Amino acid sequence: MESLINYFESIPTLHRSVLLVGGITLFWLLEGALPLFKFKYKKWKHAWPNLFFTLTTVIVNFTLAFLLLKTADWVTLNNFGIINWLPEMPLWLYAMLGVLLLDFMGAYVAHYVEHKVEPLWRIHLVHHSDHNVDTTTANRHHPLESVIRFAFTLSGVFIIGTPIAIVFLYQSLSLVATQFTHANIKMPKTVDKILSYVFISPDMHKVHHHYKLPYTDSNYGNIFSIWDRLFGTYMERDREQIVYGIDTFPNAAGNASLKYLLKQPFQKYRLPVSDYKVPVRSKS
Ligand SMILES: [Zn+2]
Numbered sequence: 523m524e525s526l527i528n529y530f531e532s533i534p535t536l537h538r539s540v541l542l543v544g545g546i547t548l549f550w551l552l553e554g555a556l557p558l559f560k561f562k563y564k565k566w567k568h569a570w571p572n573l574f575f576t577l578t579t580v581i582v583n584f585t586l587a588f589l590l591l592k593t594a595d596w597v598t599l600n601n602f603g604i605i606n607w608l609p610e611m612p613l614w615l616y617a618m619l620g621v622l623l624l625d626f627m628g629a630y631v632a633h634y635v636e637h638k639v640e641p642l643w644r645i646h647l648v649h650h651s652d653h654n655v656d657t658t659t660a661n662r663h664h665p666l667e668s669v670i671r672f673a674f675t676l677s678g679v680f681i682i683g684t685p686i687a688i689v690f691l692y693q694s695l696s697l698v699a700t701q702f703t704h705a706n707i708k709m710p711k712t713v714d715k716i717l718s719y720v721f722i723s724p725d726m727h728k729v730h731h732h733y734k735l736p737y738t739d740s741n742y743g744n745i746f747s748i749w750d751r752l753f754g755t756y757m758e759r760d761r762e763q764i765v766y767g768i769d770t771f772p773n774a775a776g777n778a779s780l781k782y783l784l785k786q787p788f789q790k791y792r793l794p795v796s797d798y799k800v801p802v803r804s805k806s
Contacts, residue, residue: 523614530694531687535584538694542580545698549657549705558708558724558761561654571780572658575648579661582668586676593679594686603683620688621695622746627678629696629744632671634755637739642670645787650738650768651777655731656706660697664787699745703727711761722747729759733767 550565561568597603605619636646648664663671679689703722717723722743730741740757743750750756767777776782 523617527613527617527687527691530691531685533690533694538690541694541697542576545701546576546657546660549701549707553656553706556707556709558706558728561656561706563654565656568654568656568778569658571778571783572652572662574780575663575665575783576658576661578665579663579668582665583672586669586672589676590679590689591686593676594684594689597680597683598685601683603681606683617688617691620682620684621692622748623682624675624678624684624689624692625696625743625745626749627682628671628675628692630742630749630753632674633742633744635674636667636670637742641787644789645670647768647771648783648786650731651771651783651786652731653767653774653777654706655704655728655766657701657704659731660700660704664783666787696744703744708761718747720747721745722750725761726756726758728761728764728766729757731764731766732759733765734769738768 597606604623605616608619611619633646636642645664645666649659649662649667652659652662675689675693678684684692699722703724704727705724707724709717709724711725714723714725718726722741722745726741726747729737732738737757737759740755741747741750742755747756767774771777771786773782
């Protein structure tokens with residue numbers, strides 16, 4: 523455990539990049555072998571805006587990383603934050619609790635707020651306007667959203683009191699988790715269900731990408747499903763009945779255009795459309 527913590531304390535940027543690219547590659551290949559839906563799309567063409575947003579997310583996080591480092595060092599030095607005020611505990615428990623609470627602050631709370639506060643929702647809906655959810659959708663975040671999410675993670679580090687090793691461990695797990703839950707892969711329903719008692723499973727997160735309420739406002743979690751179950755935001759919907767996209771922005775061509783997506787948060791608020799076009803696809 524100690525060597526794992528030591529590794530993450532100074533995880534090389536190269537290793538983090540390998541995790542990002544390796545994760546996308548792995549799930550991309552699995553999508554070919556075990557697809558949930560057979561999308562009628564050109565995979566690279568669809569991936570392009572999503573990969574662009576993945577790159578901007580990396581740039582935002584890389585540029586602001588020094589703030590995480592400074593905050594994590596400060597809380598460690600001053601013994602500040604929830605996990606440092608708790609009684610002495612084994613290192614594995616300390617790390618687990620740190621990751622669990624960071625998943626709450628940096629993902630669940632951030633995501634919940636993005637759905638409930640209108641200006642933030644307008645920014646976040648870029649993530650929801652993908653009509654073909656796959657592993658590249660994982661980091662389809664408008665650059666402004668990357669900043670918002672960073673701010674939540676940063677306050678999480680401060681309140682929870684996590685040392686930098688746990689922050690990097692959390693970020694690595696969080697990255698793989700989001701690539702996995704967005705991947706267009708079909709796991710046996712029972713396996714997906716069992717997994718969803720502890721972790722966010724692919725089927726569970728796909729419910730969140732259904733094009734209309736109340737499903738859009740459910741299953742906010744990223745790594746652990748405990749937060750949705752605890753706060754009553756857990757929902758189920760049969761995978762066959764899920765339709766991706768968002769009812770207020772039904773324009774599929776626009777939602778695939780980088781230029782359109784960059785401007786999407788600045789468009790006027792719209793009401794949902796009743797004749798949302800269900801994309802043509804066949805179940806695999
Ligand atoms: Zn969302």
